[in-house]
Amino acid sequence: MARPFEKIVDINETKELWKVAVKVHHKWTVISNNREHIELIFIDVDISGADFHVIVPTALKITFDSVLLVNNTYTVMNFLPQINDLMFKTSKHPYVIRFTVGTRVSDINKYEIPGKKLNFKPFAEIISGN
Incomplete structure (x- = not known):
């Protein structure tokens, strides 16, 4: 029997066997110490439009770079949630998702997921450190 889909808002670090239906909202490459990895927003x-920050490590970049495209939808399974302690947060979700060698991506463009409206912080909050 297939595992049911779970909601992004429910993701936490209690397990690694998650299954979510997502849309890639943004994607960018990060270069650090002459190594590249991918980061995304799913x-x-x-309907609430919940989102989370995703990190695809250097070792898995080649596997997922050509598969994960902006505005495409996917089923993503088996990833590692970690506390979102990034200095610059791209999501309000308390966790970031790190792909592992066990992560699986399938069902390309099987779902109808509307786009997300951008909600920028006011400059005053950024300057004050909020």
Whole structure:
């Protein structure tokens, strides 16, 4: 029997066997110490438009770079949630998702997931450190 889909808002670090239906909202490459990895923002199939920050490590970049495209939808399974302690947060979600060698991506463009409206912080909050 297939595992049911879970909502992004429910993701926490209690397990690694998650299954979510998502849309790639943003994607960028990060270069650090002459190594590249991918970072993305996924949005949930849920109507609330929940999102989370995703990190695809250097070792898995080649595997997922050509598969994960902006505005495409996917089923993503088996990833590692970690506390979102990034200095610059791209999501309000308390966790970031790190792909592992066990992560699976399938069902390309099987879902209808609307885009997410951008909600920028006011400059005053950024300057004050909020």
